[in-house]
Amino acid sequence: xxxxxxxxxxxxxxxxxxxxxxxxxxxxxxxxxxxxxxxxxxxxxxxxxxxxxxxxxxxxxxxxxxxxxxxxxxxxxxxxxxxxxxxxxxxxxxxxxxxxxxxxxxxxxxxxxxxxxxxxxxxxxxxxxxxxxxxxxxxxxxxxxxxxxxxxxxxxxxxxxxxxxxxxxxxxxxxxxxxxxxxxxxxxxxxxxxxxxxxxxxxxxxxxxxxxxxxxxxxxxxxxxxxxxxxxxxxxxxxxxxxxxxxxxxxxxxxxxxxxxxxxxxxxxxxxxxxxxxxxxxxxxxxxxxxxxxxxxxxxxxxxxxxxxxxxxxxxxxxxxxxxxxxxxxxxxxxxxxxxxxxxxxxxxxxxxxxxxxxxxxxxxxxxxxxxxxxxxxxxxxxxxxxxxxxxxxxxxxxxxxxxxxxxxxxxxxxxxxx
Amino acid sequence: xxxxxxxxxxxxxxxxxxxxxxxxxxxxxxxxxxxxxxxxxxxxxxxxxxxxxxxxxxxxxxxxxxxxxxxxxxxxxxxxxxxxxxxxxxxxxxxxxxxxxxxxxxxxxxxxxxxxxxxxxxxxxxxxxxxxxxxxxxxxxxxxxxxxxxxxxxxxxxxxxxxxxxxxxxxxxxxxxxxxxxxxxxxxxxxxxxxxxxxxxxxxxxxxxxxxxxxxxxxxxxxxxxxxxxxxxxxxxxxxxxxxxxxxxxxxxxxxxxxxxxxxxxxxxxxxxxxxxxxxxxxxxxxxxxxxxxxxxxxxxxxxxxxxxxxxxxxxxxxxxxxxxxxxxxxxxxxxxxxxxxxxxxxxxxxxxxxxxx
Amino acid sequence: xxxxxxxxxxxxxxxxxxxxxxxxxxxxxxxxxxxxxxxxxxxxxxxxxxxxxxxxxxxxxxxxxxxxxxxxxxxxxxxxx
Numbered sequence: 060x061x062x063x064x065x066x067x068x069x070x071x072x073x074x075x076x077x078x079x080x081x082x083x084x085x086x087x088x089x090x091x092x093x094x095x096x097x098x099x100x101x102x103x104x105x106x107x108x109x110x111x112x113x114x115x116x117x118x119x120x121x122x123x124x125x126x127x128x129x130x131x132x133x134x135x136x137x138x139x140x141x142x143x144x145x146x147x148x149x150x151x152x153x154x155x156x157x158x159x160x161x162x163x164x165x166x167x168x169x170x171x172x173x174x175x176x177x178x179x180x181x182x183x184x185x186x187x188x189x190x191x192x193x194x195x196x197x198x199x200x201x202x203x204x205x206x207x208x209x210x211x212x213x214x215x216x217x218x219x220x221x222x223x224x225x226x227x228x229x230x231x232x233x234x235x236x237x238x239x240x241x242x243x244x245x246x247x248x249x250x251x252x253x254x255x256x257x258x259x260x261x262x263x264x265x266x267x268x269x270x271x272x273x274x275x276x277x278x279x280x281x282x283x284x285x286x287x288x289x290x291x292x293x294x295x296x297x298x299x300x301x302x303x304x305x306x307x308x309x310x311x312x313x314x315x316x317x318x319x320x321x322x323x324x325x326x327x328x329x330x331x332x333x334x335x336x337x338x339x340x341x342x343x344x345x346x347x348x349x350x351x352x353x354x355x356x357x358x359x360x361x362x363x364x365x366x367x368x369x370x371x372x373x374x375x376x377x378x379x380x381x382x383x384x385x386x387x388x389x390x391x392x393x394x395x396x397x398x399x400x401x402x403x404x405x406x407x408x409x410x411x412x413x414x415x416x417x418x419x420x421x422x423x424x425x426x427x428x429x430x431x432x433x434x435x436x437x438x439x440x441x442x443x444x445x446x447x448x449x450x451x452x453x454x455x456x457x458x459x460x461x462x463x464x465x466x467x468x469x470x471x472x473x474x475x476x477x478x
Numbered sequence: 479x480x481x482x483x484x485x486x487x488x489x490x491x492x493x494x495x496x497x498x499x500x501x502x503x504x505x506x507x508x509x510x511x512x513x514x515x516x517x518x519x520x521x522x523x524x525x526x527x528x529x530x531x532x533x534x535x536x537x538x539x540x541x542x543x544x545x546x547x548x549x550x551x552x553x554x555x556x557x558x559x560x561x562x563x564x565x566x567x568x569x570x571x572x573x574x575x576x577x578x579x580x581x582x583x584x585x586x587x588x589x590x591x592x593x594x595x596x597x598x599x600x601x602x603x604x605x606x607x608x609x610x611x612x613x614x615x616x617x618x619x620x621x622x623x624x625x626x627x628x629x630x631x632x633x634x635x636x637x638x639x640x641x642x643x644x645x646x647x648x649x650x651x652x653x654x655x656x657x658x659x660x661x662x663x664x665x666x667x668x669x670x671x672x673x674x675x676x677x678x679x680x681x682x683x684x685x686x687x688x689x690x691x692x693x694x695x696x697x698x699x700x701x702x703x704x705x706x707x708x709x710x711x712x713x714x715x716x717x718x719x720x721x722x723x724x725x726x727x728x729x730x731x732x733x734x735x736x737x738x739x740x741x742x743x744x745x746x747x748x749x750x751x752x753x754x755x756x757x758x759x760x761x762x763x764x765x766x767x768x769x770x771x772x773x774x775x776x777x778x779x780x781x782x783x784x785x786x787x788x789x790x791x792x793x794x795x796x797x798x799x800x801x802x803x804x805x806x807x808x809x810x811x812x813x814x815x816x817x818x819x820x821x822x823x824x825x826x827x828x829x830x831x832x833x834x835x836x
Numbered sequence: 837x838x839x840x841x842x843x844x845x846x847x848x849x850x851x852x853x854x855x856x857x858x859x860x861x862x863x864x865x866x867x868x869x870x871x872x873x874x875x876x877x878x879x880x881x882x883x884x885x886x887x888x889x890x891x892x893x894x895x896x897x898x899x900x901x902x903x904x905x906x907x908x909x910x911x912x913x914x915x916x917x
Contacts, residue, residue: 065766069619072626073590076538077618083888084540091540095609096705101607101616105731110913111611111724113899118889119485121897127609128913140914150492152561156548158495159559161543163548172541176561179604179652186609190914199485211903212862216489220563223505224496225520225528225570232505234492246487250887251903252863265746269563272751273657273744291725308595310636311788319788325748346787348747355509373651375716376691378821381657381751387592410864415688415902424822466747682860682900689901722901724913 060085061096065103081173090171090187115142117197120249123147123207124193136336140189141171145182145208146200147216147241147248150234151224152177161203161246167261169196180258181218181269182208206245213251214244214406214417219261220268228350228364229263230281231391236398237261241414243399247406254413257406264359265347271368271382276419277402278368278382279391285360286340287349293356294336307366320349364390367401370420380420385432387442404435497558499572516591517577517631519659530569532582533589534600534625534632537565538608538618546587554580564642565591565600592633596640598779599632601625601662604653612717613647614664614734615704620768621645624662627772628779638786638795641779642743649716657742659792660775661754664763667733669694669713678704681723689722714820736761736771740778740804741793752793753756755801757808759815774810781807800835838877844870845885852895852905860904 069078078095085092086337091396097108112126123145129138129360146162162183171187178184188196208216217240220226222233240259247253258277262268264282271278296302300313314320316336321329328342329349336356338349350357367389368382389397409419412426432439479729496504503522510520519757537544547567551559554576560568571577584591593599601624604610606617621818624643631637645662646653655661677686686706687695694712698705708719708726738761742754757778761770779794786795796804805812818824838845848866855861867882886905888896896908 066619068766069622072622073588073629074625074632075534075536075589076621076622077538078622080536080540080543081538083542090684098608098616102619105734105763105765106729107607107611107613109609109611111721112911112913114909114911116897116898118483118893121890121899121903125899126911126913127611128911141609147489149489149495151494152563153492154559154561155495156551156557156559158490159544160548167541174541174544175537175605176535176539176544176567177537177565179602179654181563186605198483204487204490206485206487206489209822211897211899213903218563221560224492224500224582225507225530227507227520229505238489238491242488245488246883248488249486250890251897251899252883252886254811254862254864255902267744267746270654270657270744274654275741293879303511305595306510306512306513306518308597308635309659309788310596310638321746323789346746346748351747352789354511358509372915373646373654373656375650375718376525377825379651379656381753412486415685415862685860685901718901 060092061099062423063095063099066099072439084172088137088172091173093129093135093137094141094171094173094187097129097131097138100131109141112142115140115193117193117207120207121251122210122213122249124188138187138211142190142193144170144185144188144193144196145178145210145216146179146185147208148177148183148218149182150219150237151221153179153224158203162200162205162394165196165199165203169199179274180208182216193234209248209256211251212253213249213257214247214253214256215256215258216248217241217244217259217261218269220263222261222263225353227421228266228347228359230261230283230359231365232393233261233263233279233281234394236279236391236395239393239395240399240402243370245403253406253410255416255418255421257409259402261365266351271371273371273379273381274373275371275382276369277405278371279365279398280368281340281359281391282345282366282388283360283363284388285362287338287343287360288358289336289338290356291335294353295334297353297356298333302353302355306354306418309352314352320352322474323348326343364388365398367398368420369405372418372424374422376416377421377424380418380424382420384440384443385437387440401435408434495558495560497528497556497570497572498571499526502526503528512635514595515597515635516594517581518594527574529574529577531569531571531577531584531591532562532566532593533569533584533591535561535565535567536618536622537600537603538605550580550583554583562593562596564593564602567731570719583604590629590633593731594635595635597631597633597635598625598628598637598641598643601643601645602653602655602658604647606647606664610647612720614666615647615736616765617645617647617653619766620662620736620771623767623772624775626778630709631779632702637779637783637786639789639791641782641792643775650718650721655739655742656754657744657751658754659740659743660778661739661742662771662775663737663739665735665737665760666715666717666728666730666734668715668730669708669710669726670717670719670728672706672708673727674698674703674705677706677723677725679739680725686723686726689718691716691718696718736768736776738771738778741791741794741796743791748789748796749791749797754793756816757804758810759813778808802835838874838881841881841885844877844881845888847873848882848885849889849894852889852907856907856909860900860902860906862899862902864905866905
């Protein structure tokens with residue numbers, strides 16, 4: 060075993076220790092011993108010892124395998140090849156122990172036994188596979204019903220929140236939408252043909268537990284259009300301190316309905332007379348604050364669906380963006396054709412015009428929102444902006460004059476009437 | 479070549495991994511309670527009750543760890559478990575009688591429960607030195623050090639609101655930390671060194687040039703070298719060129735370090751989602767326990783816990799008191815690095831009103 | 837005139853071969869180049885011609901900051917240096 064005096068410091072303390080776990084594995088697999096040895100060296104030298112490969116993969120796919128090689132293969136022969144495999148996770152990361160054990164068996168047989176549950180995009184990440192083991196590992200995975208996830212300039216493995224499986228706030232079936240969209244885009248997930256990565260994420264409500272607004276190019280966030288459902292007797296129970304706020308997850312035990320709920324409502328659409336909570340639902344912006352604080356008294360309405368937002372990505376390259384509203388409300392019922400179709404229209408336009416490594420949000424900044432909306436046939440809607448432009452530099456196209464002559468309400472592309 | 483290969487089957491359908499109680503109550507959940515930190519109770523319209531016990535996971539695990547979790551799920555949960563979007567594991571208990579024995583066994587195994595309500599839950603993070611080729615810092619080691627220090631907040635609900643911490647080991651931000659209450663971001667601070675002899679063999683020059691977001695890379699004037707030069711004044715050390723071209727390493731073992739950004743969120747509750755903003759531009763990269771990083775985060779968290787109103791996230795607290803007060807209260811110096819001068823978002827951050835404090 | 841499918845596969849292979857070591861082609865670059873020569877070639881033909889080249893192992897996907905289609909060659913990072 061390699062000596063790891065620095066890493067040994069990370070064995071103590073109350074948080075579960077990855078070093079302890081890796082050492083257990085190192086007793087069985089020499090490459091994990093080498094992994095600890097190289098990691099110790101990185102701790103000492105404050106530099107990484109990995110090289111990035113760009114070619115290895117399984118036959119037919121351009122996704123899901125990331126080549127990784129140690130720059131110290133003589134010293135750590137177990138790390139000469141140490142490739143990543145991304146395995147597409149099941150919706151909302153549910154497992155039977157049988158399935159999870161099968162994955163463990165496959166990974167013990169073909170790789171290092173080291174993994175991430177889960178990667179940032181959502182996949183199960185196997186860390187440390189030799190080139191010649193990739194194909195046999197892939198064959199064993201597919202035989203058990205698993206497939207490889209996305210990487211590179213491809214559709215990435217979509218992910219979703221726990222949704223209707225265990226949450227009363229889910230405004231649509233995030234698990235099924237995620238599954239169906241993943242199946243729909245298998246070709247593009249495994250065969251990179253986009254300018255850069257493209258991520259779908261499905262959150263069931265505006266709490267956005269999978270961070271769709273920040274981490275998905277196409278963010279599908281559940282929402283309701285009708286009235287928040289109220290159980291007035293439960294509201295009174297909260298007011299009386301009989302039910303703890305926020306399900307009991309807060310630092311206070313008693314809710315002050317006026318101060319904690321009504322006064323903090325961002326649209327001031329609520330009032331409380333000491334007995335009855337009134338909501339002016341037409342002015343509610345469905346922020347979820349009141350519902351979060353009183354889950355036994357308030358629930359989203361029943362006319363539900365999703366808002367589609369587009370464009371988020373981390374700061375590389377043009378600075379971080381969050382997704383912005385492009386479709387305020389879409390019905391979300393199986394087979395989810397509308398959201399699949401929108402995905403195709405967006406990725407086709409982006410693939411046609413995008414530069415290498417340009418995310419769709421960046422392309423829209425470069426070519427303009429109008430070019431995008433016209434190309435994917437979406438009408439301009441006020442929900443998509445916080446406020447309209449403040450400058451007078453807006454331009455007119457012949458199609459605007461034509462539409463105007465025809466007496467249309469909105470000046471949009473020919474053949475695409477939205478009034 | 480002709481053998482039958484199975485491809486493009488996608489992930490298995492989640493339906494086969496749902497415990498029977500969830501299948502029966504799918505879409506019928508009525509409300510939930512958090513019985514204690516880490517223990518959730520979901521109640522269905524049918525009256526059925528599901529108990530979930532959430533535990534910490536290092537995310538970087540082995541099959542031994544996964545099998546341990548399977549053993550527990552077999553014993554107490556009918557063979558089902560799940561993971562959360564923040565890398566926690568959850569045991570789904572359909573039989574209430576199993577709850578206490580499960581909790582006892584988790585305690586015995588040193589698997590802490592928590593991560594619910596007004597807590598600091600697991601840190602979403604990247605690979606770091608254990609697997610990445612461009613990291614400025616390690617990931618798992620810093621996460622372990624920070625969570626050891628903030629452990630009291632994982633298994634309690636004592637903060638004004640939930641605090642989401644995320645870590646990205648370089649500014650490519652695979653961890654997409656840009657909307658986190660506290661973001662730990664590895665930063666390189668030196669421009670790439672061009673290895674001319676190697677570059678012409680391993681890199682495509684047009685792609686390498688195109689990789690630079692600031693246009694700092696140009697073809698080498700000496701065409702016979704078939705290499706590139708870097709305008710170092712324009713380089714912001716993103717490492718993108720290195721991702722394209724391994725002959726341009728930009729790592730300096732002493733100058734690399736950690737930046738801390740604060741105040742982001744993704745939920746829409748009260749205020750819209752917010753970006754994290756730069757709090758500390760550089761902290762030394764100090765393995766194995768990163769005491770300076772741990773100390774800075776504790777200081778920010780403590781000041782937030784003291785100063786925030788009920789229900790305020792870190793970004794909402796700072797928004798109310800003003801950033802000038804945040805820097806003063808947390809005793810963090812304000813530097814040139816804090817003022818945005820990158821691309822089109824910069825102007826939106828400059829104050830154009832008299833609404834500020836001394 | 838659109839090319840018959842097997843000729844299209846060979847045309848694309850030649851394109852990748854000619855670019856090898858000079859320019860890395862993305863799937864979209866190939867599609868655009870084919871459509872320039874054969875404007876009425878269905879896009880789906882091009883998509884599946886590329887798939888055929890990849891499935892047969894004659895071409896491979898590579899990733900160097902973006903995903904490309906190239907002839908198989910030894911991985912630079914796999915070499916010791």
